[in-house]
Amino acid sequence: DTAVSQTPKYLVTQMGNDKSIKCEQNLGHDTMYWYKQDSKKFLKIMFSYNNKELIINETVPNRFSPKSPDKAHLNLHINSLELGDSAVYFCASSRGGREYYGYTFGSGTRLTVV
Amino acid sequence: AQTVTQSQPEMSVQEAETVTLSCTYDTSESDYYLFWYKQPPSRQMILVIRQEAYKQQNATENRFSVNFQKAAKSFSLKISDSQLGDAAMYFCAYSGNEKLTFGTGTRLTIIP
Numbered sequence: 721d722t723a724v725s726q727t728p729k730y731l732v733t734q735m736g737n738d739k740s741i742k743c744e745q746n747l748g749h750d751t752m753y754w755y756k757q758d759s760k761k762f763l764k765i766m767f768s769y770n771n772k773e774l775i776i777n778e779t780v781p782n783r784f785s786p787k788s789p790d791k792a793h794l795n796l797h798i799n800s801l802e803l804g805d806s807a808v809y810f811c812a813s814s815r816g817g818r819e820y821y822g823y824t825f826g827s828g829t830r831l832t833v834v
Numbered sequence: 835a836q837t838v839t840q841s842q843p844e845m846s847v848q849e850a851e852t853v854t855l856s857c858t859y860d861t862s863e864s865d866y867y868l869f870w871y872k873q874p875p876s877r878q879m880i881l882v883i884r885q886e887a888y889k890q891q892n893a894t895e896n897r898f899s900v901n902f903q904k905a906a907k908s909f910s911l912k913i914s915d916s917q918l919g920d921a922a923m924y925f926c927a928y929s930g931n932e933k934l935t936f937g938t939g940t941r942l943t944i945i946p
Binding site: 727748753760761762763765776808810812814822823825827830 | 846867869871873876877878879881884923925927929933935936938939
């Protein structure tokens, strides 16, 4: 039973395309996140949703649009993909707020834009 | 804004020896949590250990322990009896009000 599952695990696409990454958690957590890990392994938060409501929106190009149909799902849609979007994208979930238990992460989606 | 600094991009240790990874952070909050995550080549993010800021006692999890110095804003990870499976990127992370902020990571190599 995967706690946080992301699909696909790998995604190779051409510049200019539109793609989506899906994330689902079965932990009953209220808050979900998208993190981007760049080529130097730096992890930076992109978005956070709490019970379907957007609560964190870092400085991210508006080509990136998160969508949360319910609190167990948080999808990431990317329009007009660019070479610089190549990275590993992690979905995570938590109970929300000050988080003693840490976040539970999905296994990541490696996006390669060619 | 909170920042997390890991000053050692790479570390190596002989198998069965002990290694300490450094982490400092900056915050104006008094109530927060600190974590160490491990990322092996499989890229899965694995929680290694956690510490509550209001607890003075250092957290331990089997071979992993921390040295938490709140006044100095320091949170180092000690790995005892290093094993080949410990080879990974290690990330220090801070959790305050809303989000988990990561350091830049330390790549740990285990020498057989």
